[in-house]
Amino acid sequence: MLICQLTDLHVLAEGSLAYGRVAANRMVARAIDRVLRLDQRPDVVVVTGDLTHAGALEEYRSVLGQLQHLPMPVLVVPGNHDRRETLVHGLGPLLLPGQEGARLHLVADGFPVRIVLLDTLVPGSAHGELDAASLAWLDARLAEQPGRPTLVGMHHPPFLCGIAHLDRIALRDSRAFAAVIARHPQVERVVCGHHHRPITTRFAGTVASVAPSVVHQAELALAPDAPARFVLEPPAFQLHRWTPETGLVTHTVQVDDFPGPYPFLAGPDPRA
Numbered sequence: 230m231l232i233c234q235l236t237d238l239h240v241l242a243e244g245s246l247a248y249g250r251v252a253a254n255r256m257v258a259r260a261i262d263r264v265l266r267l268d269q270r271p272d273v274v275v276v277t278g279d280l281t282h283a284g285a286l287e288e289y290r291s292v293l294g295q296l297q298h299l300p301m302p303v304l305v306v307p308g309n310h311d312r313r314e315t316l317v318h319g320l321g322p323l324l325l326p327g328q329e330g331a332r333l334h335l336v337a338d339g340f341p342v343r344i345v346l347l348d349t350l351v352p353g354s355a356h357g358e359l360d361a362a363s364l365a366w367l368d369a370r371l372a373e374q375p376g377r378p379t380l381v382g383m384h385h386p387p388f389l390c391g392i393a394h395l396d397r398i399a400l401r402d403s404r405a406f407a408a409v410i411a412r413h414p415q416v417e418r419v420v421c422g423h424h425h426r427p428i429t430t431r432f433a434g435t436v437a438s439v440a441p442s443v444v445h446q447a448e449l450a451l452a453p454d455a456p457a458r459f460v461l462e463p464p465a466f467q468l469h470r471w472t473p474e475t476g477l478v479t480h481t482v483q484v485d486d487f488p489g490p491y492p493f494l495a496g497p498d499p500r501a
């Protein structure tokens with residue numbers, strides 16, 4: 230099974246630039262084109278939040294038009310740049326039955342890997358939270374099928390990464406979330422967005438990761454007083470490949486085209 234994770238699309242009104250500089254709509258179109266050109270078609274695309282830059286209905290209509298180019302199921306949860314009610318209104322065709330109400334959590338059961346997505350959005354805030362009801366919901370869903378490999382996805386990372394301005398807006402009270410995950414060893418991975426660069430860590434008996442954004446990236450700046458800045462490093466997304474033999478293995482895919490591929494055995498053997 231191949232799970233494609235796209236994150237932090239930040240789609241805007243047509244003709245606008247994010248932060249006056251990032252042509253997000255064009256970059257998202259290129260990322261979707263790259264997905265369609267993969268040599269193996271993903272079974273599902275998971276979008277871990279920040280579908281839009283400002284949560285406006287016009288932006289949701291634009292991102293829906295783009296995501297509808299993908300022929301496989303597309304699962305979405307909001308990030309801090311989204312607005313929950315407007316997302317429901319604008320992305321209705323993508324939402325699963327039952328993905329409604331105070332939190333837009335979802336479970337997708339139709340794949341070899343069970344997918345559970347969590348809505349960590351706190352309206353008006355950059356940080357994320359999972360309230361007691363959400364954690365109880367997660368615990369109950371994971372208890373339903375303890376024998377099935379499961380991928381948990383959400384926007385806000387539940388761990389600190391060392392980039393201070395990002396750590397201030399991560400998931401709050403992640404210890405309660407970690408306690409739930411630790412009770413369910415079938416969780417193969419917790420995949421996140423929000424930080425706009427690839428990050429991986431051990432977490433609650435599993436692996437937690439952040440995928441790079443398909444638009445701008447956060448600057449790698451580990452000094453405690455580093456300012457919040459972004460860079461136009463190559464945009465990318467991740468493919469999480471699962472087989473019964475290998476478990477979940479993650480590949481990072483650059484959106485841009487580069488020279489090659491070239492055969493490794495193009496010339497004489499250098500050892501000869």
Ligand SMILES: [Fe+2]
Binds near residue numbers: 237238308424425
């Ligand atoms: Fe973002």
